[in-house]
Amino acid sequence: MxxxxxxxxxxxxxxxxxxxxxxxxxxxxxxxxxxxxxxxxxxxxxxxxxxxxxxxxxxxxxxxxxxxxxxxxxxxxxxxxxxxxxxxxxxxxxxxxxxxxxxxxxxxxxxxxxxxxxxxxxxxxxxxxxxYRRVPAIALAKRMISEGRIGRVYHIRAHYLQDWLANPQSPFAWRLDKNIAGSGAHGDLNAHIVDLTRHLVGEFDEVVGMSETFVKERPIDNGEGKRDVTVDDTTLFLARFDNGAVGNFEATRYATGRKNHEYIEINGSMGSIVFNFERMNELQFFSKEDDHHLQGYRNILVTEPEAHEYMNAWWPPGHLIGYEHAFTHQASDFARAISQQQPVYPNFEDGLRCQQVLEAVDHSILSRTWEKVEKSNDVGRTRER
Structure with a gap:
């Protein structure tokens, strides 16, 4: 060792x-x-x-x-x-x-x-x-989709809502400077739901978006004037996927009352899956295969050792885990990859693919039309999903 x-x-x-x-x-x-x-x-x-x-x-x-x-x-x-x-x-x-x-x-x-x-x-x-890929409920969603439990995927709707900038007097921070952060809610929050969607559903084909900066300048924390906000406060976009599915995405820091509301719903021909990070130990599942008089969304508590990924390391059934545990699962997977010299995901190719989606949305905002998502193969090896 x-x-x-x-x-x-x-x-x-x-x-x-x-x-x-x-x-x-x-x-x-x-x-x-x-x-x-x-x-x-x-x-x-x-x-x-x-x-x-x-x-x-x-x-x-x-x-x-x-x-x-x-x-x-x-x-x-x-x-x-x-x-x-x-x-x-x-x-x-x-x-x-x-x-x-x-x-x-x-x-x-x-x-x-x-x-x-x-x-x-x-x-x-x-x-x-x-x-967020390492939340056990997301791991279960991935497994259920791969097993065909919701059938062919038709719709993806995802949003990531926060409210920490809803007050116009909140002070300027580095995340509001494009030269440092790159973008606002788009790169910070949409990046997460883009990656989750790629992980669960597949690759983006084309996108069209819009964005807005509601408060154009913010007070400097030391009280000495104001600074221009050079990033988006919210970005929304529509998407088409390689597999024929369609989706809508929204990221904002102005959703008053929402603290860290990351939500993804995936509708298929045989069922649907819903995940809300503010209830991160739960996954909602609807199946058309249930008897008609019993159909409805069921709430799965994803805390069973042996049955649910990562949970063997933690507590007895029903004992919840939190935000920090996803980072631990990530570190554990990375440690295994390094020790055994095996691939690990999401890697830098996944990071690039996410960046290509984000940038296509930026281009569409400027062009005010649909933009294809780049899928260049001139870097690294494209792997099977």
Whole structure:
């Protein structure tokens, strides 16, 4: 048994979520090669030093390049703003480090292709943190669709609703700067439901979208004036899929009363599946094969060890898990992939495919017409889904 020695770039929200995932993986999943928390990195020395102590990292750095150059690091975990992902990921791959990056993978399709080429050329393991794939209810939905339980898929309707910017006086944040974030609700929230839809249903063919920025400028937190908001507050789009299905998608930070309402409904010829992350331990299922007088949506509590993926590691039936557990499942799967030198998904090719959908929507907003989703095969190997 060896160790997977981790260098984590970023120490705030995602840094904290990823740290507990590495610790929980060691404790609950007993990986072949456990994680070792070697170094955490951030630009503010006082803050990152405190984070290292609080989270239990062996050391800290203030320059991500120093982390990549270290000989005692196997995995680089990127939890920084979107505009930094490309440089860090490519440098890590060239140094022979495995790479995990937060979503969205990049600021553009071009950047995503460069990142995919870097990890493909060097042969390192790579993964994008679309953590919602690792919710047991989503794993069950994937299994049920693959088994044909809802038949041919006709409709997908998905939305991701938050309200943390609904107050016009909420202060400016880095997520509102296009140069840093790449986009607003579209890249932050639509990216998740695009990835879930690709995972559950298949590839996008064409899209048409619209977006809006409701509040054009925001007060600066220190009270010294205002800054222009350069990203979307909401983006909505329609989609057609390679398999003939159609879908509608919506992401917003202005859905007053909604905190983290990620919802996906998939309607098929024989049934339907509904998932709502705010009830993440449950999956709703309707089947036309039920006797007519008994038909209706049933509510499946997805907490059964042996029956439901990942649940063997946790608690007795009916004992719920939460948001942080999806990160643990992700880390566990990545540890297995690294130790056994096996593919893991969603990887950088999945990140690119998601980016191609997001960018096609952006193009359609400008052209005010339907746009085809790029499916170039000039990077990496296209795998069977």
């Amino acid at each position: 060896g160790y997977i020695r981790v260098g984590l770039i970023g120490y705030k929200f995602m840094g904290k979520a990823h740290t507990q995932a590495y610790k929980n993986t060691n404790f609950y999943f007993e990986p072949q090669d456990p994680f070792q928390l070697k170094v955490i990195c951030g630009r503010n020395e006082e803050s990152v030093k405190e984070a290292a102590f609080t989270y239990g990292w062996e050391s800290y750095e203030t320059d991500w390049r120093s982390v990549i150059e270290r000989d005692d690091i196997d995995l680089i975990d990127i939890g920084t703003p979107s505009n930094t992902h490309k440089d860090i990921a490519i440098a890590a791959a060239k140094a022979g480090k495995h790479v995990l990056t937060e979503k969205p993978m990049a600021l553009s399709v071009r950047d995503a292709k460069e990142m995919l080429k870097a990890v493909t050329d060097t042969g390192v393991q790579h993964m994008v943190s679309f953590n």
